Amino acid sequence: MTDTAETREYDGIELRKVREFVWEIPQEGGMNAPARVLASDALLEQIGDDKTLQQLRNATHLPGITTYAACMPDGHQGYGFPVGGVGATDAEDGCISPGAVGYDINCGVRMIRTNLTYEDLQGNEEELVESLFANVPSGLGGGGIVEGDADTVEAVLERGMEWALAEGYATGDDLDHCEDEGRRPDARPEFVSQKAKDRGRNQLGSLGSGNHFLEIQRVTDVFDEAIADSFGLQEDQIVVLIHCGSRGLGHQVCTDYLRKIEKGHGDLLESLPDKELAAAPAGSELADEYYGAMCAAINFAWVNRQLITHRTRRVFERVFRADADELGMELLYDVAHNIAKKEIHEVGVDEDGTAVPTEDAVAHEERELYVHRKGATRAFPAGREEVPAAYRDVGQPVIIPGSMGAGSYVLVGGDESLAQTFGSTAHGAGRVMSRTAAKQEYWGETVQDELRDQDHIYVKAQSGATVAEEAPGVYKDVDEVVRVSDALGIGDKVARTFPVCNIKG
Amino acid sequence: MSEDTERTGRNATAEADDGADDSRWFELREHTADVAVAAAADSLAGVFAAVAEGLTAAMCDSIPTTGDRFEILARSESPEAALFDYLDDCIYERDVRGVLPVDHRATVRRDGEEWVVEATARGVPLADVTARDVKAVTYSEMELTEADDGWRAYVVFDV
Numbered sequence: 163m164t165d166t167a168e169t170r171e172y173d174g175i176e177l178r179k180v181r182e183f184v185w186e187i188p189q190e191g192g193m194n195a196p197a198r199v200l201a202s203d204a205l206l207e208q209i210g211d212d213k214t215l216q217q218l219r220n221a222t223h224l225p226g227i228t229t230y231a232a233c234m235p236d237g238h239q240g241y242g243f244p245v246g247g248v249g250a251t252d253a254e255d256g257c258i259s260p261g262a263v264g265y266d267i268n269c270g271v272r273m274i275r276t277n278l279t280y281e282d283l284q285g286n287e288e289e290l291v292e293s294l295f296a297n298v299p300s301g302l303g304g305g306g307i308v309e310g311d312a313d314t315v316e317a318v319l320e321r322g323m324e325w326a327l328a329e330g331y332a333t334g335d336d337l338d339h340c341e342d343e344g345r346r347p348d349a350r351p352e353f354v355s356q357k358a359k360d361r362g363r364n365q366l367g368s369l370g371s372g373n374h375f376l377e378i379q380r381v382t383d384v385f386d387e388a389i390a391d392s393f394g395l396q397e398d399q400i401v402v403l404i405h406c407g408s409r410g411l412g413h414q415v416c417t418d419y420l421r422k423i424e425k426g427h428g429d430l431l432e433s434l435p436d437k438e439l440a441a442a443p444a445g446s447e448l449a450d451e452y453y454g455a456m457c458a459a460i461n462f463a464w465v466n467r468q469l470i471t472h473r474t475r476r477v478f479e480r481v482f483r484a485d486a487d488e489l490g491m492e493l494l495y496d497v498a499h500n501i502a503k504k505e506i507h508e509v510g511v512d513e514d515g516t517a518v519p520t521e522d523a524v525a526h527e528e529r530e531l532y533v534h535r536k537g538a539t540r541a542f543p544a545g546r547e548e549v550p551a552a553y554r555d556v557g558q559p560v561i562i563p564g565s566m567g568a569g570s571y572v573l574v575g576g577d578e579s580l581a582q583t584f585g586s587t588a589h590g591a592g593r594v595m596s597r598t599a600a601k602q603e604y605w606g607e608t609v610q611d612e613l614r615d616q617d618h619i620y621v622k623a624q625s626g627a628t629v630a631e632e633a634p635g636v637y638k639d640v641d642e643v644v645r646v647s648d649a650l651g652i653g654d655k656v657a658r659t660f661p662v663c664n665i666k667g
Numbered sequence: 668m669s670e671d672t673e674r675t676g677r678n679a680t681a682e683a684d685d686g687a688d689d690s691r692w693f694e695l696r697e698h699t700a701d702v703a704v705a706a707a708a709d710s711l712a713g714v715f716a717a718v719a720e721g722l723t724a725a726m727c728d729s730i731p732t733t734g735d736r737f738e739i740l741a742r743s744e745s746p747e748a749a750l751f752d753y754l755d756d757c758i759y760e761r762d763v764r765g766v767l768p769v770d771h772r773a774t775v776r777r778d779g780e781e782w783v784v785e786a787t788a789r790g791v792p793l794a795d796v797t798a799r800d801v802k803a804v805t806y807s808e809m810e811l812t813e814a815d816d817g818w819r820a821y822v823v824f825d826v
Contacts, residue, residue: 212699239699241807241823265803265825302726302800303765303793361762371800372826410762413802413825417755420806425744437806596697597826625797627728667800 172210175219180519183646184582186230187215192435193222195517199233200583202646208594208638212239214246220435221249226256226444228509228531229517232583234538235646236592236638240264242438245537248586251444253504253530257430258449259441260423260456262534264500265416267456268463269374269407271497271561271589272340273572274471277490278400278482280380283662286481290378291620291663293477298376298470300369301624301667307367307469315359315411315462318366319351322461323468331465331472339550340496341540344464348504350454354411355418358455362411362462367469371628371667374406376470377563379570379659386656389574392556393494395657402491403570403659404470405563407500408463415459419452444532453502453532460501467496494572495550495559499589502534505548507584520581533584541575541587541653549575560653562644564591566621566664567613567634571644571655578651587653588644591637604630623666632666689713693721701826702801703808707819712775714811714818715750715784719757719771725824727798730769734791737764741784747811749775749782750820754804757788766790767798801826 168179177185177199185206187197197218201209209215214237221231221243228250237246242261251257283290299305308314308331317325323344326332337343369376381399384390395401408415423440424431426448431440442449471493475486482489509531510523520526542549544557553559560573568591579585595603606626613619613634623629647653691708704721708714723730739756743749757768768788776783802825810821 214699241701241805241825245700261807265805302761302767302798357759361759364765365762372802410758410802414759417803421748421752424748437809440806593700596699597702598695598697625799628799 170206170210172215175215183650187219189222193219194225195222195227195230197222197231197233199237200646200650201235202642205235205638205642205646209233209237214239214244217242217244218247220439221247221262223434224249224251224257224259224262224439224441225430226252228252228529229519234586234588235643236588236590238592238594240536242436243534243536246588246592247536248538248583249534250507250531250584251534253444253532256444256532257441258444258453258502258532259439259534260416260419260452261438261440262536263416263456263502264536265413266407266500267412267415267459268498269500270463270467271403271405271499271563272467272471273494273561274402274474275394275490275492275494276400276402276478279398280400283378283400287620287663290477290481291622291665293481294376294474294663295622295665297473297477298369298665299367300665301371304368306365307473310363310366312359315362316351318462318465319354319458320349320461321345322349322464326465326468332468336468336471336493338552339493340464341498343550344468344496346457346460348454349458349461350451351458353451353455354415354458358411358414358418361414362409365409365411367466367473368409369406369470369667370409371624373632375566375664375666376474377403377566377661378663379403379661381657382569382660383658386654389556389656392553393559393572393656394492395572401494401659402474403561403563404467406466406470408459409466411462412459415455419448419455423448456502460498464496495561497539497561499539500536502532504530505533506530507580531584535586537589538586539589540585541573541579542585543575543577543579546585560587562588562590562640564640565634565637566632566661567617567619568637568640569658569660571640572657572659573644573647573653574656576651576654579653582650583652587647591640591643593636594638595636597631600631600633600636601627604633604635606630609633619661620663628666691717693717693724695721695724698823701823703821703823705821707817709817711746711818712773714820715753715775716771716773716786718750718820718822719754719768719773719788722754722757722801722824723767723769726801727767727796731791731795733795734766734789736787736789739784739786739788742781744781746782747809749784750811750822751804751806753784753786754822758801758803764790765793767793767796
């Protein structure tokens, strides 16, 4: 970067342009590393419009933050750590931060293929949306698909989708096409509080509300025929997208450990600019306990999405009078959005051994890192051993949901993702309008009517307010988010989908 | 309480630290992804209850009159932690009891090194109400300050 680099300033925070779509907040003051924003001019204007940049800069105060904290193209203000944030901290002498993972641990998204075409589906939209809405619990107090007793919750936390397979809610193929095969081996259910387990018991197999949804979509565009073929996608095909997380259990795990860390590591907390960034030093008892509890909550979320998948298959079987195998209802992939994982990465270093961006590095060395992805998606390219065998030769599928009125995307982990973003990309469109403003701007029933009449999208929700809060206009342009991801080579375009039916809490 | 609680500018009464009636209000504030509640009251207890009313308003637009009262007890090391724990308990009780906590009353007192919140809320069965999820209380941007005219609070909730 030269002194003549283009600069921008938002609320007193100066960014220097590193190259096309890459902006840097230089390291200063208490920052332990610089921060980078991956955005086009249009997205940067939106990112600079709230407290995203302040929160990103705050994240660089985390001990052991490596190379830089990064904001993905869909980034926006969250709490503590920004949504769309990626922060890799050293797993030996850094820290792990519950606030940098978020409350909804393993909030994520999965895509289920079918062999149905849009023509097959037309005429069945209303029956499908009504039947899915009646059969998939959503909203507040809707219960779960499984009424979990204490033993069930323990087993789910310990074994993840292996439990679902044993109980007949999953196929072996489902596990083969899920991140980590649907089970975090580091899960330690004994570190999940009784309070968290109590909250999870009656929510196992439920969407929740907010931005969570189940959506039937059709594939409208294929950008990379070869990779789309590997993913089993083709134009006009019907797919199902499920977006939800670990429900109250995961929320409580985050809350519990924020408070424990506040009490146990107050000295570290005092050095951080936001209490919500509370972090436990790597190697400490609380770091290990949080990691074990978070991994257990990750398992819970995978089972949650699997149970909804199971119920969705049953609904399709009834509507189309064929079994799920005949309908080709196979899991394409399931990917987490809110997670921290120990991963080994090649880190660029300068002559002093300090981690620096790869373009400034004189050498590279392997380091074990806690990669925090909060509202960001792992996007590993071909070759990484963590990618399921089915996709290891082409790269990991990445699913980017748009709003209920816009397209979603399937990407593949890009070759540049490891060097630029610790193997990460965006997770969605990203909000631009607050929920309170959205309810003043939109009326739920009107949004539903317009989507049905103008775009043939059938929406059903527990609450009209939820529809207003999630109206298409409250989100960034997902096309622009994906354009930046593709151009940077961190997540490459494979296919685009468009909503047909959507249910939400 | 009336059947429909106003979302902003509400005046009500709550038990204050000294047990006297207390004026209070809350307001839902804009936040890109989540919901923020700004609140004020004559007393610390009043502002705790006002923030809890804001939490309720973030989940529900129209509150039925059904439901029985239940108790919440939080013991914490500071006033901020007590507010956090109290609101966390409201969310926990919502999930395990299957009720929307409304019509909040609270007292706050110091007991040695601890701050003790003794509160009650009316639990509207979730089957009786259309409500949206609030996932958690956060410390992000939290403010709890004493001003000349009473106490003020600002709390961001994860939605």
